Amino acid sequence: MKLDKMAEKLGFQQKSGVFSRVYNGYEVNLVAYKLPGAYVPMPMLLIVFSKTIDKDTFKKFGKVSGIRVFIKESVALKDNAILAYPSFKNQEKFDAFLEQKTKIFKELNLGQFDYCPYCGKEDTDSTRIIKGALVHVHDACVKDFVEKVNTHLNTVGNSKEHLIKSTIYAILGGIIGLIPSVIILYAIGFYSAWLFILIPFAAFYGYKKGGAQRGSFVMILIAAISLILGPSFMLFVYYNLSVYLEVTFSEMLADPEIAGGFTQDMILSVVFTLIAIWASWKSIYKQTHGQIKKDIQELNN
Ligand SMILES: [Zn+2]
Structure with a gap:
């Protein structure tokens, strides 16, 4: 159901571009929310506490x-x-829900978020939409915060500390991410290219362990490591085959049938690695400075 239709049905009012309802002193927002891993937003109730x-x-x-x-x-x-x-089903049911839930909020001492999150004072002079909710702030506090974060990111963004360590850890992580593929290969005699999804995640995990800064370039690094490791795994599979057949690699590829299979598998390994990179991109990006910069940009509007 469309957000505005649902808002109308459940008695939400539009306020500064946000659907909101105040009930028993709690402000409830109706937002279009992307659940983790989802690409399509769905309507959700968002209640923000102090x-x-x-x-x-x-x-x-x-x-x-x-x-x-x-x-x-x-x-x-x-x-x-x-x-x-x-x-x-209707506003009546929703009201009953709010009646019951707001009581629970009070019992649990969960108060409505009604102060500026940057300075902690209540006499706010402005609002910002954060994750779909209307947050009361001071314009000066937001400005100050954005400036500080930007300065920090610029300083950290130039830091080369732990960069080599993190890169090595990322490569090691990627290799560890390949282990399930190797195990499956030896256990059942086939490789499962879907397991390539583990490569970028494991590489990024390794990178984080290394402790270097997470500028946007991390995305390129993880993609590059994955694109080297995925097809390398396939090479390893065919190299093992040549050992098994007791011929050299080039002798083996002289067989047109094996050569055909090799080409096909190499292409597939690149395709599946690209799919793995695509599938992991969003959740890795969320943990980089790129995401912070995007969030900060939203505060400035
Ligand atoms: Zn403030």
Whole structure:
């Protein structure tokens, strides 16, 4: 269902470009939200609280609330918001839901987020939309924050510290990511190119372990390592075949049938590595400076 249709059905008002409803002192937002790994946003309820929801509270909340799909999210503060799927037939049902849930929020001491997250003061003079929720801020605080983060990113972005270590770890990580492919190959005699998805993730994990900065170039590095390792694995498979056949590599490829299979498998290994890079791109990018810069850009608007 379209967001504006659902907003109308459930009694949301549009406020500064955000669908919102205030109930029992809590501001509930209706947002188009991309679930992790999803490419299409879906309508979700987003409720932002004034503090981090700790593990205990989250557990209790899950027990007593009975909300089917709910996810923790961070809106200007860490883990201070929840998302729930708005599966309500009409506004009456939704009101009953809000009546019950807002009581639980109060019992759990989860207050409405109503202060500037940058300075902690309440007399705000402006708003920003963060992850679809309206957040009350001071214009000066946002400006100051954006400037500080930019300065920090520029300083860190030029740092070469641990870069070599991280690159080596990334390569090692990528190789470790290939181990399941090797195991499967020896266990069942076939390779599963879908397992190539592990290469970029494992390489990035290695890179992080190395401790170097995460500028946008990390994406290129991970892609390059994956594109070398994926086809190398295929070479390794064919090299093993030549050892098994007790011929040299070039002697083996003199057989037109094997040569044909080799070409096909090499092309496929490149294709599957590219798919793996594509599939992992978003979640890796989220952990780089590229994402932070994008988030900061949104605050400036
Ligand atoms: Zn402020």
